[in-house]
Amino acid sequence: MNTVYKNIQEAISNGDKLFAVLIDPDKFSVGNTSHFIEKVNTSMATHIFVGGSTVAENQTDILVSEIKKYTKLPIVLFPGDVSQITNKADAILFLSLISGRNPEYLIGKHVKAVSKLNNSQLEVISTGYILIESGKETAVEKVTRTKPLLKNKVQNIVDTAKAGELLGMKLIYLEAGSGAKNPIPDSIISEVKKVLHIPLIVGGGIRSKIELDKAFEAGADLVVIGTAFEEDESFLRLC
Template structure:
């Protein structure tokens, strides 16, 4: 079964998914082993690897190290065409649909296309929608695009539907890494009630209540990065058995 088929199945059965985001610029190779041990003991179902930049070109090395210690699917979540490696299981082939910068709508995608083709990676077309998280995040800075306002539900919904109608297989509502405010429950619910494809929500989720809120509002998968980087004991609150008892 492909990674995408598993995500679809989880959506259909109501099983909630959690992706741990590892930013290659923020993790030391030597600490990956112990970090992944904690991931393995948690309710995490996926590992995403990526960041807005990877100036030291560490993505491949980080993916190789992660794969030594886990059987969870590792998906690239690339900030640019440089962050593609065949060592992962798949790639979220992102288009920044909330912005109007052609660089992140199609140019980076063209720049990466042959590498992706040769890589054998499972490609998952993903509509990526940046929503105001209360501060300027690196996605906004690097992409030079404006996020959508949290309460502009109509625009968030129209953008999500346009993504689905253009063939995206996932919609990702992103408040930006380290956001002050995660994507709000009303926005999540508006999108969830109208789209048919799985919905990912990430950015600024720091505790179990916010995680629960995102799931209850309709997120099929939640992505958490910064909260684990800052405090790996957060994994202890998210043990394997908690996922489907609390989050159905």
């Protein structure tokens, strides 16, 4: 129980790189689960993240139950909303959108989640979620009604990440947005990595093995890819 975060820390201290396949229940057919997860199992994936900006009630619960049948990889919720919390997963990224100033996404939804979390065995992992501009408006911006941090204000991004760590958050997630035109620039990843003592997650807009490796080289401890697999499952063979 509660081994997901400990295992992430251990893997990083051993110099391992972690890789999560993100499945958005809103864009994934449950009937395709066994076929898709078989491919995930033979890839370098170390985690499966499940979540999306807008997901129908119960859809996450149904999908996580199905994924569990076919894999031993840890399943981590990456929820866009309280309704996506299901006890069937192993852990939840308890995301606070610290790049934005919308109180609902800084603390409001978290308060609403507590009764559900109290009744679950989920490992809760506090995560500072930082949205960075990527060229076009993303679903996160629309749903949360917040603006991303500007990518040329690197010190502001670094300070935001560090503030998350100082507040006691256990992970920092640099997000370009699902399907982003451009991934997070390497220079931002490396500057943020320099100041952090907690693991760094990077995601959004990564569509090739080269971009994946570049994110790792820049300092990402865990990289998340979703859209590229939605567009082409065979990309998993390269990962």
